[in-house]
Amino acid sequence: MKGNLNKELVIRLLKYRRILTQLKSLGFEKVFSNNLGDAIGVAPALVRKDFSLLVLGGNKRGGYRIDYLSEQLNKILGKTREQRIIIVGMGKIGSAVAQYKGFHQGDFEVAAGFDIAPENVLPTVGIPIYPTSEIQSFVEREHIEVAILSVPEDVSTECHKILKNAGIRGILNFTPIELKTTQNCIIHNINIGVEIENLFFQVVKNTLPQDVEASLASIIDEELVDVDSEDTP
Numbered sequence: 743m744k745g746n747l748n749k750e751l752v753i754r755l756l757k758y759r760r761i762l763t764q765l766k767s768l769g770f771e772k773v774f775s776n777n778l779g780d781a782i783g784v785a786p787a788l789v790r791k792d793f794s795l796l797v798l799g800g801n802k803r804g805g806y807r808i809d810y811l812s813e814q815l816n817k818i819l820g821k822t823r824e825q826r827i828i829i830v831g832m833g834k835i836g837s838a839v840a841q842y843k844g845f846h847q848g849d850f851e852v853a854a855g856f857d858i859a860p861e862n863v864l865p866t867v868g869i870p871i872y873p874t875s876e877i878q879s880f881v882e883r884e885h886i887e888v889a890i891l892s893v894p895e896d897v898s899t900e901c902h903k904i905l906k907n908a909g910i911r912g913i914l915n916f917t918p919i920e921l922k923t924t925q926n927c928i929i930h931n932i933n934i935g936v937e938i939e940n941l942f943f944q945v946v947k948n949t950l951p952q953d954v955e956a957s958l959a960s961i962i963d964e965e966l967v968d969v970d971s972e973d974t975p
Contacts, residue, residue, distance in 0.1 A: 752819070754792060757782040759815045762808050772805040825850050828886050830901050831893035832857040832871060835916050839890055840867040853884055858897075874901065881908040892916040 775786040860871040898917035
């Protein structure tokens with residue numbers, strides 16, 4: 743079943759799980775599809791479709807038992823084992839991520855941070871800090887599989903290689919360099935600058951006059967046609 747889960751479905755399942763955790767902490771025992779749908783911004787029918795696909799028991803009238811749903815989602819999402827991560831690069835981004843309070847909602851633990859100058863990292867980050875030269879030994883000893891990379895651009899490629907050689911299987915990349923996913927290491931690139939530019943584009947696009955927006959759409963369509971024609975043998 744896990745191999746059939748697309749990215750959009752996995753993200754919804756993760757959101758469901760977090761809502762269930764919150765509801766359970768408030769003393770609720772059951773939840774309905776409309777509750778979950780409202781909480782994450784999707785139709786109740788899609789919630790029921792997701793759970794039906796995963797053969798999770800419950801119905802429109804009787805609802806779903808929170809304990810049961812949480813247990814099953816934990817199994818599906820691989821939450822039945824400890825999930826620990828490391829942060830490489832303890833500058834402003836790395837230090838901010840280390841202090842992020844939302845990690846506990848996903849049951850993550852930041853095991854350690856690594857930096858070329860660990861003595862300069864403030865103790866307020868709340869995790870042990872080691873020199874980057876110790877990444878390999880720490881990862882192997884602690885069986886770490888996922889890392890957050892937030893180093894300067896000029897050392898990002900080198901640190902990427904260090905993490906792969908150490909056996910890291912997943913990297914959340916905050917550096918400006920676009921890293922490539924390989925068979926043994928999945929990369930999620932987070933370019934804050936690009937995300938902000940895209941957000942501005944979406945805001946501006948929504949305020950464009952209709953004739954300008956139509957022209958823009960036409961240009962995009964023409965470019966897509968050109969790309970398709972280039973790919974045609």
